[in-house]
Amino acid sequence: MTPVISLQQITKVYGAGETEVQALRGIDLTVNRGDYLAIMGASGSGKSTLMNIIGALDIASSGHYELDGINIDSLDESALSIVRNRKIGFIFQSFNLIPRTTALANVELPLLYRGVGRRERTTRATAALGAVGLADRTHHEPNELSGGQQQRVAVARALVAEPSLLLADEPTGNLDSRSTSDVLDLMDQMHAQGRTIVMITHEDSVAARADRIITLIDGLISSDHRTTR
Amino acid sequence: MNIYETLRIGLRGIGANRLRSGLTVLGILIGVAAVIILVAVGNGTTQSVTSNLESLGTNTLTVRHGTFGQPGAETRTQFKDLTVADAKALMDADVAPDVKSASPVVTSQSTCSYEGTTHATSITGTWPSYFEASNSKVSTGNYFINDDVISARRNIVIGQTVVDELFGVVDPVGKQIYCDGTPFTVVGVLESKGSSGFSDADDTAIAPLTTVQNHLTGYRSLDSVLVQSSSSEVMDSAQSEVYSILDDRHSITDTTARDYQVLNQATLLSAVEETTSLLTILLGSVAAISLLVGGIGITNIMLVTVTERTREIGIRKAIGASKGAILGQFLVEATVLSVIGGAAGVLLALIVTRFSVMGITPIVMPASVAAAFGVSVAIGLFFGSYPANRAASLRPIEALRHE
Ligand SMILES: Nc1ncnc2c1ncn2[C@@H]1O[C@H](COP(=O)(O)OP(=O)(O)OP(=O)(O)O)[C@@H](O)[C@H]1O
Ligand SMILES: [Mg+2]
Numbered sequence: 001m002t003p004v005i006s007l008q009q010i011t012k013v014y015g016a017g018e019t020e021v022q023a024l025r026g027i028d029l030t031v032n033r034g035d036y037l038a039i040m041g042a043s044g045s046g047k048s049t050l051m052n053i054i055g056a057l058d059i060a061s062s063g064h065y066e067l068d069g070i071n072i073d074s075l076d077e078s079a080l081s082i083v084r085n086r087k088i089g090f091i092f093q094s095f096n097l098i099p100r101t102t103a104l105a106n107v108e109l110p111l112l113y114r115g116v117g118r119r120e121r122t123t124r125a126t127a128a129l130g131a132v133g134l135a136d137r138t139h140h141e142p143n144e145l146s147g148g149q150q151q152r153v154a155v156a157r158a159l160v161a162e163p164s165l166l167l168a169d170e171p172t173g174n175l176d177s178r179s180t181s182d183v184l185d186l187m188d189q190m191h192a193q194g195r196t197i198v199m200i201t202h203e204d205s206v207a208a209r210a211d212r213i214i215t216l217i218d219g220l221i222s223s224d225h226r227t228t229r
Numbered sequence: 230m231n232i233y234e235t236l237r238i239g240l241r242g243i244g245a246n247r248l249r250s251g252l253t254v255l256g257i258l259i260g261v262a263a264v265i266i267l268v269a270v271g272n273g274t275t276q277s278v279t280s281n282l283e284s285l286g287t288n289t290l291t292v293r294h295g296t297f298g299q300p301g302a303e304t305r306t307q308f309k310d311l312t313v314a315d316a317k318a319l320m321d322a323d324v325a326p327d328v329k330s331a332s333p334v335v336t337s338q339s340t341c342s343y344e345g346t347t348h349a350t351s352i353t354g355t356w357p358s359y360f361e362a363s364n365s366k367v368s369t370g371n372y373f374i375n376d377d378v379i380s381a382r383r384n385i386v387i388g389q390t391v392v393d394e395l396f397g398v399v400d401p402v403g404k405q406i407y408c409d410g411t412p413f414t415v416v417g418v419l420e421s422k423g424s425s426g427f428s429d430a431d432d433t434a435i436a437p438l439t440t441v442q443n444h445l446t447g448y449r450s451l452d453s454v455l456v457q458s459s460s461s462e463v464m465d466s467a468q469s470e471v472y473s474i475l476d477d478r479h480s481i482t483d484t485t486a487r488d489y490q491v492l493n494q495a496t497l498l499s500a501v502e503e504t505t506s507l508l509t510i511l512l513g514s515v516a517a518i519s520l521l522v523g524g525i526g527i528t529n530i531m532l533v534t535v536t537e538r539t540r541e542i543g544i545r546k547a548i549g550a551s552k553g554a555i556l557g558q559f560l561v562e563a564t565v566l567s568v569i570g571g572a573a574g575v576l577l578a579l580i581v582t583r584f585s586v587m588g589i590t591p592i593v594m595p596a597s598v599a600a601a602f603g604v605s606v607a608i609g610l611f612f613g614s615y616p617a618n619r620a621a622s623l624r625p626i627e628a629l630r631h632e
Contacts, residue, residue, distance in 0.1 A: 052626050055547070057547055057624070081546065081549055084546070085548065090548065096540075096547070098544055101241065105241065109548055112238070113545075113549045113550045
């Protein structure tokens with residue numbers, strides 16, 4: 001079975017000369033289908049940088065990356081946008097919903113960019129909002145929702161297109177304990193349904209939900225172990 | 230993603246940013262409306278002044294009595310009246326072959342009344358040839374004739390404004406009016422020449438020269454002689470014939486110090502046309518500047534919009550929007566806003582130009598409508614798509630990090 005993520009000797013260098021920063025120094029990582037991976041590490045260790053490369057939001061300076069058997073290094077920008085749309089669902093620390101746009105319209109967006117017809121879009125987006133417990137908030141705009149609710153909308157948006165990979169960069173970083181457990185429960189559900197998840201977190205209690213934890217130090221993987229669950 | 234969906238996303242974007250969208254539309258609206266209105270006003274002024282002058286006849290010369298501040302006028306001892314004999318001399322077919330008619334003119338500012346209604350107007354005392362020379366046609370009733378002049382009959386032809394003021398809906402022909410106490414019989418009504426902004430060509434009355442002199446002005450010098458040349462081509466030779474005859478009769482030796490002045494209608498017309506077209510150009514450039522300023526406003530708003538929404542672009546790219554989808558959204562937004570703004574501007578201009586300003590009826594030039602609309606839409610499109618294109622080309626992570 002091809003792994004969902006296969007990284008070989010990935011490096012990322014920001015800037016040049018005096019201000020050059022080696023954010024990643026050679027990452028080798030394989031994530032299999034159905035894995036729930038947590039990435040930990042100190043601030044500045046390169047977690048987000050790695051996540052952005054996995055999500056095809058950014059391009060590695062060197063190394064080789066295959067997603068679901070597709071060679072990402074060789075794709076141009078328009079092919080990458082299709083990959084992001086079909087294969088990946090994102091959840092960000094800062095929610096990143098489109099402002100002044102209803103929850104329903106936000107959740108519909110990935111389907112819209114995929115070319116799904118209007119009626120099916122609405123049905124699926126409504127169902128996704130229902131699944132995250134926001135059936136009664138479909139026509140609220142982001143600024144009319146609490147942080148926890150906004151993050152659940154973001155989860156619904158990441159889910160609706162049924163991606164093979166769910167990426168979450170500190171999804172609970174801005175949430176209280178109640179909303180944190182709501183969001184983590186949702187991710188557990190998805191994991192139970194067989195979805196592959198990669199999540200960045202600073203908190204051990206959050207990482208404990210995953211079944212594999214890797215720790216980054218200065219752009220290198222320093223530990224990689226399975227949790228005992 | 231089809232065009233319909235792109236359109237929907239664009240329209241949703243407009244709805245999501247109402248204030249900004251409103252300001253953009255307003256900027257374009259004002260620019261477009263200003264261009265159309267100002268050009269229409271300039272154009273209307275030109276047309277009104279020109280038609281005013283043309284209504285006086287394009288092949289006439291006006292000989293005016295007086296010195297009009299010419300240098301040397303004070304030192305001249307001779308100062309002869311302009312007389313009926315002068316007018317007759319101008320009609321000598323041998324000496325002045327290019328003069329078709331010469332009509333002596335006296336004018337009197339008089340108050341006329343009919344059954345208790347009074348109206349002050351200017352009465353021109355002249356000969357029947359004046360009607361043709363001054364392009365004045367009678368619409369109902371008759372002209373007065375030479376016989377009326379010889380017998381000094383108190384017949385009068387009145388303009389439409391005088392009819393409206395004194396008679397209202399009553400048919401004035403055959404009625405008697407009193408002007409400065411003298412009874413006149415209305416024999417005809419002049420065809421309307423229309424008011425033309427600066428003066429009302431219809432607020433006038435024309436009566437036989439002798440009658441006006443007898444009862445209203447007395448036998449002083451003529452105010453002017455209206456000379457009609459046989460065609461507009463021979464205006465210049467007619468003018469020199471007038472000069473040579475009158476110089477001789479008035480014993481003028483120094484041609485810079487005449488006691489009369491000849492105004493050439495054609496020269497006047499072209500001079501005025503030059504001035505008014507200059508006015509149109511001036512107003513047009515003021516308008517063009519306002520369109521430009523409006524355009525800079527649009528550019529500014531569009532730039533701010535895209536910068537402000539770079540993060541939004543990043544989010545959209547992160548969930549799989551292609552560059553084309555992003556560009557399409559901003560193009561739709563910019564197009565819809567500039568078309569709405571442009572159309573509203575045209576509409577506003579068309580409404581405003583229906584009203585006359587200070588007696589000038591603006592005349593809309595179709596070219597200015599097309600140009601203003603086209604330029605504004607082009608500005609909106611270009612400055613809407615250029616920054617959007619820049620933002621859409623960013624890597625998603627760069628757009629997302631944007632603050
Ligand atoms: N756009 C950039 N330009 C230059 N340097 C960058 C850029 N993004 C990240 N870096 C640098 O790369 C290194 C890794 O950053 P990264 O954001 O991956 O850290 P992180 O592990 O996510 O930290 P945190 O836990 O605080 O989010 C840091 O030293 C950071 O300063
Ligand atoms: Mg980070």
